[in-house]
Amino acid sequence: MPPHTVAMDRPAPILDVRRLGRRYGALDAVRELSFSVAPGEILGVVGPNGAGKTSTLRCLAGILQPSGGAIRICGRDLSTEPVEAKRELAFLPDEPRLFEYLSVQEHLNFVARLYGVEDWEDKARGLLAELELTGREHARPPELSRGMKQKLAIACGLLHSPRLLLLDEPLTGLDPLGIHRMKATLRARTREGAALVLSSHLLPLVEELCDRILVIAQGRCVALGTLAEIRERLAEGQEDSLEQLFVRITSGVGA
Amino acid sequence: MSTTGALLWLTWRQAVNRARTELRRLRQPRYLLGILAIAGYLWFFILSRMPQLEELEGLRTVGQERQAVWRVALKLFLLASGVAALSGAWLTRRARTALTLSEAEVTLLLGGPVSARQLLHLRLLRLLVRALLPAALWALLVGRGGGLDPIQVGAGLGLGAFLLGLHAAGAALVRARLAAAGWHPGLQRALPLLATGLLLLFAILELRAAGPLPGPKGVVAWWGRVEEGWLLELLLAPVWLPVELALSTERATTTWAALGCLALVAAHYVWLRALESTWLQAALPSGDGGGIERSARVRGRAAMTAWRLGARGAPALALVWKNLTAATRLQTGRFWAIGLLMGGAAALVLVGVPPEGRGAVLAMLCMTVAGFCALIGPGALRIDLRMELEGLDALRALPLRGWQLLGALMIAPAAALAMVEWALLLAALLLGRMAPAEWLPPQDAWTAWVVAAMAGLPVVTLAGLTVHNAVAVYFPAWSRVEEEKGRGFEAFGQRLLTLFGTLLALIGGGLPAGFLGLVVGVLLWQFGSGTALLAGALAATLTLLLEVLVVVWVLGRAFERLDPARELAP
Numbered sequence: 001m002p003p004h005t006v007a008m009d010r011p012a013p014i015l016d017v018r019r020l021g022r023r024y025g026a027l028d029a030v031r032e033l034s035f036s037v038a039p040g041e042i043l044g045v046v047g048p049n050g051a052g053k054t055s056t057l058r059c060l061a062g063i064l065q066p067s068g069g070a071i072r073i074c075g076r077d078l079s080t081e082p083v084e085a086k087r088e089l090a091f092l093p094d095e096p097r098l099f100e101y102l103s104v105q106e107h108l109n110f111v112a113r114l115y116g117v118e119d120w121e122d123k124a125r126g127l128l129a130e131l132e133l134t135g136r137e138h139a140r141p142p143e144l145s146r147g148m149k150q151k152l153a154i155a156c157g158l159l160h161s162p163r164l165l166l167l168d169e170p171l172t173g174l175d176p177l178g179i180h181r182m183k184a185t186l187r188a189r190t191r192e193g194a195a196l197v198l199s200s201h202l203l204p205l206v207e208e209l210c211d212r213i214l215v216i217a218q219g220r221c222v223a224l225g226t227l228a229e230i231r232e233r234l235a236e237g238q239e240d241s242l243e244q245l246f247v248r249i250t251s252g253v254g255a
Numbered sequence: 256m257s258t259t260g261a262l263l264w265l266t267w268r269q270a271v272n273r274a275r276t277e278l279r280r281l282r283q284p285r286y287l288l289g290i291l292a293i294a295g296y297l298w299f300f301i302l303s304r305m306p307q308l309e310e311l312e313g314l315r316t317v318g319q320e321r322q323a324v325w326r327v328a329l330k331l332f333l334l335a336s337g338v339a340a341l342s343g344a345w346l347t348r349r350a351r352t353a354l355t356l357s358e359a360e361v362t363l364l365l366g367g368p369v370s371a372r373q374l375l376h377l378r379l380l381r382l383l384v385r386a387l388l389p390a391a392l393w394a395l396l397v398g399r400g401g402g403l404d405p406i407q408v409g410a411g412l413g414l415g416a417f418l419l420g421l422h423a424a425g426a427a428l429v430r431a432r433l434a435a436a437g438w439h440p441g442l443q444r445a446l447p448l449l450a451t452g453l454l455l456l457f458a459i460l461e462l463r464a465a466g467p468l469p470g471p472k473g474v475v476a477w478w479g480r481v482e483e484g485w486l487l488e489l490l491l492a493p494v495w496l497p498v499e500l501a502l503s504t505e506r507a508t509t510t511w512a513a514l515g516c517l518a519l520v521a522a523h524y525v526w527l528r529a530l531e532s533t534w535l536q537a538a539l540p541s542g543d544g545g546g547i548e549r550s551a552r553v554r555g556r557a558a559m560t561a562w563r564l565g566a567r568g569a570p571a572l573a574l575v576w577k578n579l580t581a582a583t584r585l586q587t588g589r590f591w592a593i594g595l596l597m598g599g600a601a602a603l604v605l606v607g608v609p610p611e612g613r614g615a616v617l618a619m620l621c622m623t624v625a626g627f628c629a630l631i632g633p634g635a636l637r638i639d640l641r642m643e644l645e646g647l648d649a650l651r652a653l654p655l656r657g658w659q660l661l662g663a664l665m666i667a668p669a670a671a672l673a674m675v676e677w678a679l680l681l682a683a684l685l686l687g688r689m690a691p692a693e694w695l696p697p698q699d700a701w702t703a704w705v706v707a708a709m710a711g712l713p714v715v716t717l718a719g720l721t722v723h724n725a726v727a728v729y730f731p732a733w734s735r736v737e738e739e740k741g742r743g744f745e746a747f748g749q750r751l752l753t754l755f756g757t758l759l760a761l762i763g764g765g766l767p768a769g770f771l772g773l774v775v776g777v778l779l780w781q782f783g784s785g786t787a788l789l790a791g792a793l794a795a796t797l798t799l800l801l802e803v804l805v806v807v808w809v810l811g812r813a814f815e816r817l818d819p820a821r822e823l824a825p
Contacts (some may be wrong), residue, residue, distance in 0.1 A: 113573035
């Protein structure tokens, strides 16, 4: 039995976070966060600036070491089996991190070897077409626009078909058509069984794409559930939008 | 506040805040220890020896001749370094120069009420400050020996660095303009290569006209004959005049050199002003639609990679492939510049050698350069963790253990340097075999020495790279490869730390390896000196390799614990 499935009908979560904490000196950026994300599910992470969203995502990607708690990805503990756990994920930061001296094609070749993607050329061709980068295979990052760099970072992240996608402001720099296609791409990945954690300040996007929402303020979880559940709990049945709920929740924190 | 006042305030505040950040970093025990190590190194190896130099200076009757030789040697070294930097400015393609604007400058200044000229002046001012500060430090360190005036040395070195910075920016802009005009990149590279080659050829002929290269005693008179000519001085003026200003002991020459330097600064300023429109396009960081790199490149053409990377096999090999590919793209110009200078130096040395001995001298030269390559190469070829520190997040997210990642990153520069070392040693071997018997040790012994070096030097290189990467792991804030920061306090601290670290590594790592090699060599002496030497070298090499592997594993653990948010915070 694969490590990420359990008996019974319900599949085990792809991402399981227990009491995650992250401290910067005296500042508790993330405090006691616990949540899980199931296959095919999109979790939206929202919160005011400095709430701890990026720190959380960077901890989940294995970039930052948590000060406390445990993270399991596809059943593998990120602290004891970091390599195996990282093989299952892709992290797409808000600023695309690319190698200035490698071309688009070479970036994909590099990622293919890192993750052992044997049919990478066919996959890469499909991804480049999907992200409208066909014809730019030999271009290097300094020759690409901001949006194209973002698309290349996305293509690199998707090439090894990760089970978990961590996205920090994924639509920054994309044009309207790019945003439309990106949404379709993300939905397609969830249909294939991938789990997504998406951090964004674009609340309509979160409302549109995400199955559940995690609201963080001052490093703490202040709300977690579907929009309807949060609305039920906080808006007493009123048809508030996520934006209205966000203002209501976060303006009360720390007061 | 006027715009100029605002720009000066900005520069001042940035400098103050940066100094504060560096001081705050010292709250971390590692950085405090690093500073203490640097201070200790400076004190024990340089500052505590100053009185001795002054005493030497005081013994004027005995010391004057030695001082003159020291000055000529320093002058030759500075001239060679300056010529290397000057030719490198034309031969290498730089992503950033001293005039490249930051993202914030583009947005807030260029997009605000600041004229291009004001912005250029701001950049030039920063370049001047950045050139003068390290020069003052070096002046303090080297300027007191040999009867030199520290203020004069500081002014000469500072103005020299400023001129080289201006020249490098001008060269990059000319290349950008040529690229925009549709010049082929090969032609852009070939022309400076040809000009550098011709300049070197001319320099060699001039030096040859002054007579064969003498021993230490005749070097002052020989150099006096070289200085009688004026054409070489004119051609190398951006390097020659600052060096003259730094080292001259005659008032008239100092005044003349100072005026010449100022005239050259003015000429470079006019040159840069003439290239202002190109600068406004090319000085933008690549993300803003500009970029010297980009404009100097041909679109839509696949560039050569290190080799075709398959999807199967060790994932860490992808990093080796990536960095070797980077080496072919980032270091080709530098490789040609160094090759040309080495060829020039070899030709210069051979001028005074009888024809029958040239092969042997060249063989020894190749052997020496291979040795230098092993010692200096790791500091110069930074295509390892030092190059990747800005993208530390991306590295940390890769599915590799710390030791795999560091090992893979270090293999690329190690392999590139080993190839150069082996090529030089192979040349030494072949030239040595053809040389007459009286010029070199016996054939068997020479072959054994060269083969031992072939085994040992790549591992010594790897050990050097390990030290540099250890500094990057433990002091990442001081190890980032950035054009702007490459001349600052961090760079100076890093250089001293790696120097100190290399020294410690040579003692700590070299002693057990050398001892074991010696034991094996002595035990096998009965089978012949060649066999003993080879076996001893092999034993020492394997021991050093084992030590390197252990250190890389330890560094890998430290890398996994490295906190990017804390270490690389601005």
